Amino acid sequence: MAELFARDTLSSQRWRRRLVPNQSFTLGRSTQKYPVVWDKQISSQHAQLNWNGVQLEIRKIEEAANPIFFGSRPRISFMLDPGQHFVIGHTEFLLENSEPTMPLPHRSPRTEVTIRPEEIRRTSFRKTPGRIELLTELVSKMTASTDHDQLITIALQQLLHGIPHATDVQLLEQSLDGDTKTFSPIAWDSRDGVSTPGGSSQSLIENATTSHMCVLHVWPNEPDPATADFTQIAGHDWAMCIPLEIKLNQVAALYISGKRARLEGNLTEVEILQDDIKFAELVGSTFANLSRNMALERRQSQLNQFFTPGLLDHVSTDIESYLAPREAGLMVLFCDLRGFSAATEDNIDRLIPHLHQTSETLSIITSAILAQQGVIGDFHGDAVMGFWGWPVSASENPLGGIQAAWEIVQTLAGTEFLCSDTPAKAGIGIAAGQAVAGMIGSRDQVKVTAFGPPVNLASRIEGMTKPLGIPLLLDDHAVTQLQSHPSMPPNTFLRLGSFRLSGLRQETQIFTVNSGEIAWLPEFSQALILFEEGDWPQAISILQSLPTQFGPRNLLLQYMQGFQNQCPASWSGTIERNTK
Template sequence: MELITYGTRSQHSSRFTLEPGQELVLGRSPEADISITWDDRISRNHALLKVQPKQLSVSRLSSTENQIFLAGIALDDFLLEPGSTFVIGSTTFQLLDSASSFSSPRESPLEEVTFKPNELMKVRYRDADQRIDVLAHLPELILDARNDSDLFHRLVTMLLSGVKHADAVAVVRLNDEDRVEVPFWERRRQTQGGFHPSGRLVLEAVKKSKRSVLHVWAAKEEKEDQEDYTAVAEFDWAFCTPIEEGINGRWGLYVAGELNQPYQVSVPQGAGGIDLQADVKFTELVASIVKSVRRLNQLERQQAGLRQFFAPPILAAIGDNLNTEILEPRECDVTVLFCDLRGFSQHAESSSEDLIGLLGRVSQALGIMTSHILDFGGVTGDFQGDAALGFWGWPFSSELAPLDACRAALAIRNAFEQIKLQPDHPLSDFRMGIGIAHGRAVAGKIGTSDQVKVTVFGPVVNLASRLEGLTKHLRVPVLMDEATAQIVRTKLHREEGRVRKLARILPYGMEKPVVVSELLPPESIAETLTDQEVTCYEMAVEHFIQGQWEEAFRLLHAIPPSDRAQDFLALQITRTNRIAPLDWDGTIRFDSK
């Protein structure tokens, strides 16, 4: 069971789950089991609640001043049935049995009307101004609802205002076992007792016809002559209008009332009586607006979530109807970018007393990485602690994928270099390394039956990660494999970026050597190598690979001392007195990651 609370303001609503055997204190104190802090008419400890299997025992504590009202009567002790309410001060408490099920009346309705699409279009309202005024507040009502319970409460109250002949309104749900559940209901006069919707009517409207269905049992004078008239059919008429189907069941709006005269399907314009067709039309309009606004909210939430992973062009392709078939995994050519923070372990140790602060700084750094990945049309595939993974070439293949990955890498590099110039910046002591690789992979929704994420899988991902790790050894910020480097050399404009071949290496755990290159900013950027110096360095690399280490060492001396990459190559040369080993094959082998 559940206890729902409602105050005078929309934010004054709460939902408490009740389990049989519990004893709970209700009061205004924050320490109370059921805390109602907004109502000063409720004492700090006002009542003791004892949860029974199908009832709730309510006892007012002797220290309280204000009464507890059940159906308008002040009581100190009473048993509350599911569906009933009690009031303290300006707060209403309603007990709900979320697993309630109601059987249909024993007798068939005198008349059943199933309303076909557009059948009610010509029906005119005799109180149009009042109904329009109610509808005008409906979108705001839905958007302001904090949760489903709050929404149900608002909807039921609004329908009672808009359907003036209705005596009871409920939000109903048909679960997977075709049992009728009533998350919320309300009667115009609470003193009239409980409320039991017709399961037969709900089943017909929500599951079978999926249209508004009206049942009429009898008018009041006819009903008085029927000795076996059932309690379930306590109303003369009721109709149910489907709202929508969702993962939690099939929903509908249930409206019921009484007739003061024999029933007419359609009341002529200007005649007395109840025009049920107009009431059904109004309720269908409410259901349509509810469905549309909830669908819009759902789309906005989904789009906001997807926006963290996909660039705008991909979101546009997925469309407003979220055609996720495009996200199914498939093999394709991708360019993978792996970006990692430098010195994270050291920061974690030094910030052990402020891990939340460290998390905030890391999140800010990851935000820089992902924003540039998205800016250049990439997909954010994963986070691994202090590292971010981005990839291009999926869900749409593109010859520009390697170029866009490199543009993103250069933008990330530039962002961190600018931050380094600001000593007071929270990220000024962070450094980053980036590895980029191009090749075949499987990309899309990857995971288990319980959890999936959009990411990329294959050797190219491992290679990008290894290249990122090698940036520490080769002492450069961005490393590329040969496949990416060849594309960049021929297609990336030199005013955007350049390539510098660094070495042929065999990363730890891999079987095939890889020619690695550095992605450099354009020559126009301050404190970067000139084109002539890049050419000189690459000549040194070729001599190094061919075993001509003396010449390679000489060429390295023409490179500015500020360039750290030459330190790595010079170290390899000087280890053997500038003489290549007899078994030299041009490959530098790493015995660790």
């Protein structure tokens, strides 16, 4: 495992960060993950780094004021091997490729002290100088943190400051190896700031995390060489373990070890170490609480991308159950931007500005969905899928889908969308039916989305907005639901025909919204009936009298021309579509 260790040569400030292969990051005074706030000679963004699994690639950012020294010479870019270091200002950066020893079994301690966390909090410090100030400083620093790694760094450093005879401190996280629960070190610090911890006691960790108590072990001063273990080899003769619950239900533990405590006044060794347990528990509980809060804020931020505050108000404390996949009656909206692929090719030399422009347009769509209490289900390149009916029933906002669609149409296509000379900027398909919605995915990744027939149908219907030349289309199930609402005026929807869409076996009646009093729409409806009944000559006569900008008129005429305007004997009244 590779880590970057940063150390201020003028003070005790430092941090270490685990490196992820092929994941670039920025080093600087104000970067979120790798901040070097103590050194004013380091620019806000000073260097771009990437760990390739073997070496650390380092490149100075052109705007950075001060040089990067490697091998006592200023460098613009270079490769760093494990064990080597570079310097910016008065800060040294060391690349380490080491792994702390995993918890190991060993013999029983000379003394064991087990205390419940609530009992620790009720007791007073026997010796307080400096510790209250450190706890106050801890809270101030932690609440200002914006990153979980920063929280860990602060907690470990404050533990070393507050327990003078502590040599090493580790944060362990629980993981599952089959049915076996193991604890692995994910972060550590040492008194000298460089050394890798020598190990930890498996029995001590198991005792503390199983009992949910703070446990202290003290080993004999001079162990029998025949039974000596890593604790004495590492020069440690005491260790304590504080169980924690961090992030979201993540079991963890603080493991602190060191050399014999110096006796003061009439305090015994165990009494001094009990003071240390209290300090460690207070630091650990503060860290754990802020860690969970940060994780909840991050989850809330992620959920805000999919849900409106109104929907989030329904979320109980058991969010997993609330978001679990379940079958529901959904109304699904599928909206696709027009000309995205062609525009991407045209803007190959300016993809970032093109992306920003596309994002602005997509924001119009997502804002309309969220404003109507819908859920953002997925993004498919330049397309957005939203739905209603989960996690709350569609009866909570039965018109949300059509109101969101109409807002998008008015913004991107204009109100005269039935008969327009200007191509629409987006196409919208709406379908209703039973589907599964919730947190859906694989073992590695999950997301809030919907799965089922109305999702596929909404996508297919959206595809029909191109040949029909109308940006908003609905299926008959959606129209039936919407038209049954008391506030919906009669004849709100205009039927455009029966289609068997690509990849689907059942025919679909497709509708659009009647956007106003258009004199010739009844004539189109009459021509559609004649077309479906097989009276094509009469249908053609009526359709030819309609405006050429009306897309459904053109599609019907083109379809009949494909049969030389002669209705086939097998005609069922349904138009077959073989392409999406």
